[in-house]
Amino acid sequence: MGQLHEGAAGRTGGTGAGRRLYELLRRQMSDGTLAAGSRVASTRALAAEFGVSRTTVTAVYEQLAAEGFIVTAAGRVARVASQLVPAAAHRVGRRETSAPKLSAFGHRVGKMLLSALPAGEPCRIDFLYGAVASRDFPTLPWRRAYQAALALHQPRLYYAPPEGDGALRRALQGYLARARGLSCDAGQVIIVHGSQQAIDLCARVLLDPGDSFAFEDPGYLMARRCFEATGATLLPVPVDESGLDTSRLPDEPTVRLAYTTPSHQFPLGAMLPIARRRELLQWAARRRAWIIEDDYDGEFRYGQRPIDALQAIDTEGRVIYVGTFSKALSPQLRLGYLVLPPALVAVFRQAKRLTDRHAPVLEQLALASLIDSGAYERHVRRVRRENERRRMALLQAIARHLPADAHAVGTAAGLHVVLWLPSLRQGDEAAVVAAARERGVGVYALSPLYARPSSRDRPPGAGLILGYASLGVEQIHQGMRSLGAAVAALQPAGHITPRRRQGTTGRGG
Numbered sequence: 001m002g003q004l005h006e007g008a009a010g011r012t013g014g015t016g017a018g019r020r021l022y023e024l025l026r027r028q029m030s031d032g033t034l035a036a037g038s039r040v041a042s043t044r045a046l047a048a049e050f051g052v053s054r055t056t057v058t059a060v061y062e063q064l065a066a067e068g069f070i071v072t073a074a075g076r077v078a079r080v081a082s083q084l085v086p087a088a089a090h091r092v093g094r095r096e097t098s099a100p101k102l103s104a105f106g107h108r109v110g111k112m113l114l115s116a117l118p119a120g121e122p123c124r125i126d127f128l129y130g131a132v133a134s135r136d137f138p139t140l141p142w143r144r145a146y147q148a149a150l151a152l153h154q155p156r157l158y159y160a161p162p163e164g165d166g167a168l169r170r171a172l173q174g175y176l177a178r179a180r181g182l183s184c185d186a187g188q189v190i191i192v193h194g195s196q197q198a199i200d201l202c203a204r205v206l207l208d209p210g211d212s213f214a215f216e217d218p219g220y221l222m223a224r225r226c227f228e229a230t231g232a233t234l235l236p237v238p239v240d241e242s243g244l245d246t247s248r249l250p251d252e253p254t255v256r257l258a259y260t261t262p263s264h265q266f267p268l269g270a271m272l273p274i275a276r277r278r279e280l281l282q283w284a285a286r287r288r289a290w291i292i293e294d295d296y297d298g299e300f301r302y303g304q305r306p307i308d309a310l311q312a313i314d315t316e317g318r319v320i321y322v323g324t325f326s327k328a329l330s331p332q333l334r335l336g337y338l339v340l341p342p343a344l345v346a347v348f349r350q351a352k353r354l355t356d357r358h359a360p361v362l363e364q365l366a367l368a369s370l371i372d373s374g375a376y377e378r379h380v381r382r383v384r385r386e387n388e389r390r391r392m393a394l395l396q397a398i399a400r401h402l403p404a405d406a407h408a409v410g411t412a413a414g415l416h417v418v419l420w421l422p423s424l425r426q427g428d429e430a431a432v433v434a435a436a437r438e439r440g441v442g443v444y445a446l447s448p449l450y451a452r453p454s455s456r457d458r459p460p461g462a463g464l465i466l467g468y469a470s471l472g473v474e475q476i477h478q479g480m481r482s483l484g485a486a487v488a489a490l491q492p493a494g495h496i497t498p499r500r501r502q503g504t505t506g507r508g509g
Contacts (some may be wrong), residue, residue: 124440129467149365162353164191181308269410397480422461435486
């Protein structure tokens with residue numbers, strides 16, 4: 001065992017001596033320094049060489065034997081296992097391994113282009129959609145409710161029902177009736193990890209390869225990818241100033257569902273009028289198709305009460321309502337919910353159980369307490385006022401710092417706007433994003449949200465999506481000032497921006 005002495009200086013003694021000895025022996029057995037089948041030093045000899053106790057060496061040998069590195073037997077000398085393959089051989093094998101064999105689902109997902117996650121240094125001012133202000137979170141009410149949930153005595157700790165805690169589902173039943181005009185039984189509610197899991201469950205339960213689905217164009221990219229991952233075929237339906245163009249819904253016999261955001265179309269912001277809502281419901285009843293209503297920010301409508309949900313006028317049981325707490329509380333909370341037609345409750349409950357058993361229980365109990373006490377609705381009203389201030393600041397800043405033809409749409413509700421820049425081309429979006437980022441401002445191109453970016457249904461010019469819920473008023477003005485400079489640098493030579501009348505906010509929608 002003389003070869004063990006090399007590198008042993010400074011490794012002996014101390015509380016980590018056994019671990020260091022174990023790692024040294026294992027490494028030398030793996031790389032062939034200690035040959036397969038060779039004798040291992042006695043515990044007494046190794047303890048003396050390394051200055052550790054025999055108990056420590058014995059524990060190391062027992063661990064190595066349990067992992068198959070050495071072979072021991074009563075009355076026999078321990079030896080290095082003869083079946084060991086040098087670690088170098090494993091590394092060579094890994095380098096030469098071909099691409100992993102994946103399922104058809106794995107291949108589809110692997111080839112998908114998704115929106116990039118934030119990387120590198122964060123922007124000084126980031127108009128990131130989906131982000132909300134941390135200072136808006138109801139920290140004290142949440143802490144009290146969570147601590148009360150934590151203090152509840154449970155006779156045992158075990159998995160909860162997959163559909164979610166009964167108290168939260170009952171609280172949601174009342175809240176949705178008050179806030180969204182939605183009538184349901186608590187048994188129709190399933191608690192999920194945010195709207196993304198709700199959409200994923202819909203995709204996997206309702207679609208097969210060879211099916212097709214109708215989808216708003218432009219629309220929420222992560223939802224579109226969920227449906228495409230099943231192998232179903234995308235049938236994009238154009239969006240205009242009134243939302244989903246229901247006159248252009250597909251009649252293909254393979255269509256199984258339509259995805260829509262009727263209260264605040266994502267990303268363009270239109271509200272689907274009652275005539276189109278009824279036409280959509282009639283289409284679903286005729287086709288025996290499902291409608292997935294994604295009500296991602298329905299609480300945030302300014303100047304009037306929120307629009308009632310599409311599900312509220314569904315008499316045929318064709319609408320699957322998707323809600324989330326990501327916008328009103330935090331996307332990090334990962335809590336959302338489905339309100340299902342009665343015919344789908346049992347299968348969705350099973351699918352949820354197979355996916356991840358259930359959503360976190362303590363968070364559900366805390367949220368149920370906030371809703372029952374009225375604290376959640378007070379919080380929503382407060383945050384709605386804060387976001388209305390941010391929205392007005394953004395519209396004023398666009399009017400002040402952007403070219404005269406720039407205008408925002410989707411401003412009546414939600415936590416973002418789409419900014420159209422007709423003086424630039426659609427192909428300039430990436431350049432605008434890059435130029436703004438050089439100035440410390442994060443803005444985001446609209447084109448990736450189109451299934452058909454070159455469609456004639458799309459307005460001309462460059463489009464940007466601007467979220468404002470995580471920013472302060474002064475940040476919004478500074479960010480638009482920097483964006484205005486970036487746009488000016490990209491405008492064609494000789495382009496003259498007319499003077500704008502002070503206070504103009506551009507076209508809303």
